[in-house]
Amino acid sequence: MTIEPNMLSSEERDLQRLARLYQEVRRLYAWLGLLSGLCVLSIALMGAMAVSLMTQQNQIERQIPFLADKAEFDRVKHLENRLNNVETQASLLDQNVGFINQQVSQGLPSQLKGIKTDMNKLQTSATQFCRNIKY
Secondary structure, three states: OOOOHHHOOHHHHHHHHHHHHHHHHHHHHHHHHHHHHHHHHHHHHHHHHHHHHHHHHHHHHHHHHHHHHHHHHHHHHHHHHHHHHHHHHHHHHHHHHHHHHHHOOOHHHHHHHHHHHHHHHHHHHHHHHHHHOOO
16 A cells, blocks of 8 residues: 555655665765775775786896896807808818919919918908907
């Protein structure tokens, strides 16, 4: 059985309004509690994320010197390999010059000797250059 609002006295209507107001206030407090909890959770997640980022930054900062040393070491190794290749080629050319000297007339050996001297100077310069590189 429902009671028509017109049949209620003003006190009863006020009591019903107060009851509805009380329920609305409770609902608002529930939402406020939920939103507060979500804010706290968000702050905690941001804090954890900040700690994680700082940890990763520290790890990267610790790796930088190692990576720089490794890059320098790799560069020196590459230069040493190039020098060894140049020295090998110079040695092979030297052998070829020796063979040619045995096969040709007297005028050409003096020219080849000059070429050989130039090649030896080039090889010495390349060797000296690579020795001057700081490890």
